[in-house]
Amino acid sequence: xxxxxxxxxxxTIIIFIIGLFFIGLNKNNIYDTKYLIGKKIxxxxxxxxxxxKKISNLDLEKNKFTLINFWASxxxxxxxxxxxxxxxxxxxxxxxxxxxxxxxxNNALDFLSTLGNPYYLIAKDKKGKSSVEFGIYGIxxxxxxxxxxxxxxxxxxxxxxxxxxEILKFTK
Amino acid sequence: MLSNIGIALLxxxxxxxxxxxxxxxxxxxxxxxxVDVKLYYLSLFQSTFxxxxxxTLVTGFVISDFSLINVFQNSHTTKxxxxxxxxxxxxxxxxxxxxxxxxxxxxxxxxxxxKQRNKVFRVYTLIAQNCLILGFLIxxxxxxxxxxxxxxxxxxxxxxxPILQDPALAIHPPLLYIGFVGSSIYFSAAIASLLxxxxxxxxxxxxxxxxLLSWSFxxxxxxxxxxxxxxxxxxxxxxxxxxxxxxxxxxxxxxxALMHTLLVLEKRNTLYSWTIILCLLxxxxxxxxxxxxxxxxxxxxxxxxxxxxRGLYILSFLTIMILCSLIIFFKKNKKEIxxxxxxxxxxxxxxxxxxxxxxxATVLIGTTYPIFLEVLTEAKISVGPPYYNIVIIPxxxxxxxxxxxxxxxxxxxxxxxxxxxxxxxxxxxxxxxxIIFYVLKSHNILTNLIFISSIYLIIYSLFDFSNxxxxxxSLDLPRTISHxxxxxxxxxxxxxxxxxxxxxxxxxxxxxxxxxxxxxFFKDVKLENDINFKSxxxxxxxxxxxxxxxxxxxxxxxxxxxxxxxxxxxxIKTKLTADTYLTMSNISRSEYYNIKFQRKSFMIWIWxxxxxxxxxxxxxLFKKK
Numbered sequence: 001x002x003x004x005x006x007x008x009x010x011x012t013i014i015i016f017i018i019g020l021f022f023i024g025l026n027k028n029n030i031y032d033t034k035y036l037i038g039k040k041i042x043x044x045x046x047x048x049x050x051x052x053k054k055i056s057n058l059d060l061e062k063n064k065f066t067l068i069n070f071w072a073s074x075x076x077x078x079x080x081x082x083x084x085x086x087x088x089x090x091x092x093x094x095x096x097x098x099x100x101x102x103x104x105x106n107n108a109l110d111f112l113s114t115l116g117n118p119y120y121l122i123a124k125d126k127k128g129k130s131s132v133e134f135g136i137y138g139i140x141x142x143x144x145x146x147x148x149x150x151x152x153x154x155x156x157x158x159x160x161x162x163x164x165x166e167i168l169k170f171t172k
Numbered sequence: 173m174l175s176n177i178g179i180a181l182l183x184x185x186x187x188x189x190x191x192x193x194x195x196x197x198x199x200x201x202x203x204x205x206x207v208d209v210k211l212y213y214l215s216l217f218q219s220t221f222x223x224x225x226x227x228t229l230v231t232g233f234v235i236s237d238f239s240l241i242n243v244f245q246n247s248h249t250t251k252x253x254x255x256x257x258x259x260x261x262x263x264x265x266x267x268x269x270x271x272x273x274x275x276x277x278x279x280x281x282x283x284x285x286x287k288q289r290n291k292v293f294r295v296y297t298l299i300a301q302n303c304l305i306l307g308f309l310i311x312x313x314x315x316x317x318x319x320x321x322x323x324x325x326x327x328x329x330x331x332x333x334p335i336l337q338d339p340a341l342a343i344h345p346p347l348l349y350i351g352f353v354g355s356s357i358y359f360s361a362a363i364a365s366l367l368x369x370x371x372x373x374x375x376x377x378x379x380x381x382x383x384l385l386s387w388s389f390x391x392x393x394x395x396x397x398x399x400x401x402x403x404x405x406x407x408x409x410x411x412x413x414x415x416x417x418x419x420x421x422x423x424x425x426x427x428x429a430l431m432h433t434l435l436v437l438e439k440r441n442t443l444y445s446w447t448i449i450l451c452l453l454x455x456x457x458x459x460x461x462x463x464x465x466x467x468x469x470x471x472x473x474x475x476x477x478x479x480x481x482r483g484l485y486i487l488s489f490l491t492i493m494i495l496c497s498l499i500i501f502f503k504k505n506k507k508e509i510x511x512x513x514x515x516x517x518x519x520x521x522x523x524x525x526x527x528x529x530x531x532x533a534t535v536l537i538g539t540t541y542p543i544f545l546e547v548l549t550e551a552k553i554s555v556g557p558p559y560y561n562i563v564i565i566p567x568x569x570x571x572x573x574x575x576x577x578x579x580x581x582x583x584x585x586x587x588x589x590x591x592x593x594x595x596x597x598x599x600x601x602x603x604x605x606x607i608i609f610y611v612l613k614s615h616n617i618l619t620n621l622i623f624i625s626s627i628y629l630i631i632y633s634l635f636d637f638s639n640x641x642x643x644x645x646s647l648d649l650p651r652t653i654s655h656x657x658x659x660x661x662x663x664x665x666x667x668x669x670x671x672x673x674x675x676x677x678x679x680x681x682x683x684x685x686x687x688x689x690x691x692x693f694f695k696d697v698k699l700e701n702d703i704n705f706k707s708x709x710x711x712x713x714x715x716x717x718x719x720x721x722x723x724x725x726x727x728x729x730x731x732x733x734x735x736x737x738x739x740x741x742x743x744i745k746t747k748l749t750a751d752t753y754l755t756m757s758n759i760s761r762s763e764y765y766n767i768k769f770q771r772k773s774f775m776i777w778i779w780x781x782x783x784x785x786x787x788x789x790x791x792x793l794f795k796k797k
Contacts, residue, residue: 007502014498017540018491024469024543025483074676079759079766107676114678114764 036135041068041149046123046130049100049108055123061147065094065171068143069119070136072103073111078140081158085118088164093171098122101131101139144170174232175240178319181225182309185276188218189306196299205291207283211298215280218305222276226269229318230260238329241322242266248331250704258342264466264482265318267345272312274353275305282357282382289370289378296364297357304356307489315485331704331732340400344393351390352423352458357382358430359455362448363497366504372444376437379451381793383434387427388789394420395782403742408674408753408770410778413560418539419461422532426454429528431789432521440518445505446525452497457532459490469543520578527571534563565618568662572625575655576632579648597635601627608667622666629659650795654788661781664774673771678764685767691715692754692769705732710756710765712743725754751775 045056060066069085071078088094098119100108105124112119125131134143135154142155144167152170155163192214199208229242233256238244246263247256261267279301286294312318358379365375397420402410411417430450436443463469467483512519538555545551577594605623633656640649675687679694686692695711708729715722725743732739745752753770 004502010498014494018487018494020544020547021463021469021487023547025467025487073766074768079757104676110678114762115759 036151036154039151041143041145041151042133044130044133046099046125049098049105049122049124055097055121057149059121060097060145060149063095064147065152066145067094067096067167068099068134068145069096070099070101070125070131070134070139070141072101072139073107074103075101075139077158079115081140081160082115082118084159084161084164086116088167089118091168091171094167095120099131099134100124101136102126173239174228174237175319175321178225178228178232178240179313179317181221181228182313182317182319184221185218185225185272186306186309186313188214188221189302189309192218192302193299193306196295196302200292200295207291207294211295212283215283215298219276219280222273225319226260226273229266229269230257233257233260236329238327239322239325240318241320242318244322244326244329246330248329248704251331251337252703254339254342255337258336261345262336262341265312265316267349268308268312268316269318270346270349271353272305272308274349275301275308275356278354278357278382279305279360282361285381286378289374290368293361293364293368293370293375293378296367297360300360300363301357304360304493307493311485311489315482337704338400338404340396340403344396344400347389347396348393348420351386351388351393351427352420352454352461354382354386354389355423355427355454355458358386358451359497362451363500366448366500372441373438375444376434376447380434380438383427383431384789384793387424387431388786388793390420390424390427391782391786391789394424395779395786398782399779402775403744404739408742408755408768408772413535413538413555413557415539416465418535419465422461422535422539423454423457425528425532425535426450426457429525430454432524436518436521442508442510442518443522445508448501448505450525452501456490456494456497459486459493463487463490464539515581517578517581520574520581523574524571524578527567527574530567531564534560565622569621569625572622572629572659572662575658576629579636579651579655580632594632597631598624598628600631601625616670619666619670622662626659626663626666630656630663633659650788650792652788653791654785657781657784657786657788660784661778664777664781667774668772668778671773673769675769677767677769678759679767680763680765685769686717687769689716689718690769690771691717692767694765694767697765705730707731707741708758710743712754712756712767714745714752714754714769723752725752727754727756729756729758746776748776749774 041057043057045054047053048055060068067085067088085096088096096119098121100122102125108122108124112122123130131139140158142159144152144155146152153166192211195208195210195214199211202208229240231237232240232243233247234253236243236247236249236256242263242265243259246266247259251259259266261270279298282301283294283298361375361379361382365371370378394417397417398410401412401417402408430447433443433447433450437447463483463486467486469483512522538559541555576597601624604627605620608623609620633652636648636652637656640652673688673690677685679685679692681694681696684691684693691714693713693715695713698709698711700707700709708731710727712725712727713722714725723745725745727743728741730739730741740755740757742753742755744754751770751772753768753772755768756765759766
């Protein structure tokens, strides 16, 4: 029997693609961040926005809890959540690491000087690549981790007052 | 009441579809060249019922009949009448009804406009098209019924998403649907052609007008969508490589390739199989795009709704569609021997196809890669503009050169010597490029090459255009206009990208800010009340210090009440040389506002260029008649 290679390849590719679509459809967890919880964050090494210093995962091990917040001066919703970040700044158990996403340094600093600075460290991610590695889709997003660097919760979109309450519950 | 009428009309449409398939199969057994008159009547009834069902839904929206869930969820009594009507297709269910209407209307029109063609071909086209209609109708009735009733009847609706309340967006879906849903007719015709004797040249002739029609509308639809994104989304961009945009662009690439291949099939009677593949691929990609956008499998800035059951149906339907067409294709396709001369017109057209296939693959991979990666490795990534820019832009350069040269070659064997002429045009393009860079001051090798190649195409097309006028022949005019449009499009996107000014800053009332040659003065804010929203309107005076002119810009922050949403309306002053674009957003607990100021060079020319591309298609269509 003659085997038609074109035919077989075409069918295989089509079935493979459609199969993946079916699996992808059933997963349906694209914005569902439940499965991230309990996982350790990957190691990272980023430049600081304000100094020559490097910021890495080792810095975060010293904190009881760290909220990693992804933000930019050009992002409207980031302004909305800013007051909640300032509120969290006053809690002694938690430190906030800001990751400045695809932003200009001057704009970012202006933003903080106008609205206040809730961050204990600010890293810059000029190309947005590192943020993607964190599993970030868009900004603002925030990840709450403990001193073992395990993810306790991920917040997609701007934080609100009930998110703050939830964070406080974790950090008590 | 309307709910019952609507559902009854949809069921009647469905009955017509099933009857058409039934009678068509019987008719195939009769060996004559006359299509059974019953099929004409049934198709006419089917179109009538389907159009009536659509108008029933429009009526529901116009009279705000909240006994329909769809109207309740997407409309409101205080909404302006224009947006009430546009609300009909501003949601998943309504747009699917529009989708079915186009399938049905195209089916009828194809039947009556191809009377001179082979009967078996026409009847098979009708059967294939009605299978599609039936599939989508069942989906509409069981999963996405726009006529689902609601009890008790609420007094008020939830309103239409404010960012959809825009004139451009009101006409965007119908245009785009005529484009990519219209492609269903040559999908069906391709299946019919494989099953009948209507092949090669005759097949090309039978679908040419439909390809042109859908391509021209698709181009317009994409244009209007981009204009909307530019005006409404407040980022100042017009193309974001968002999955929804990609879903409309992918069929466009294939349609463009198909349109060119049809020329070869018509003139040289070759590339039949390839043409069939392109016909099948266009509609398959349209449905794939719909699946990606409406199932929630992808996250996009403007996905319709996340409903996996919806996705499951579309994906199952898509699978059946692809497998059936592949089986028929492999069974009925005949082997072809291709014999092309390098430098002949057909080789150039084939090169166009390869470029289109490359662009298609790039966009398809970029759009679906995140899904595949997540399924296979659980990693989450997003593919953004840098990927597309890096992969696509370098390939635009040879493409533009070939686009200029290709149309002036001959069929079969090229004898014309265009080398010296091309050389002078290239020299002219290079000089113009340097003048542009000298005047506007910027430097980047890739941008230089893009400018040179696009200017080359523009000059070439203008030369062809004047030649056409001189010879008083309009034969090649549509092509010249479309190619000119494409050259201008790339050129103006390049200019726009390289020479625009953009600045983000905070300002309070009474303050001034100087950016390059512009001074922005924040004069005042006013609170205004409209029917369906409140607005905070800023008044800004933008002074052009170089030319000593001033413009007043009034950006707004709108607070819509139904549903409660905040939108930022950009203030845009359009001139032939540049757009001045300003948006403002409030900063909580501060008297400062965040201002985004942009000066976008030659923006309007980007729109005009796309209009020219589409105009070429319409002119060709008109000329055929």
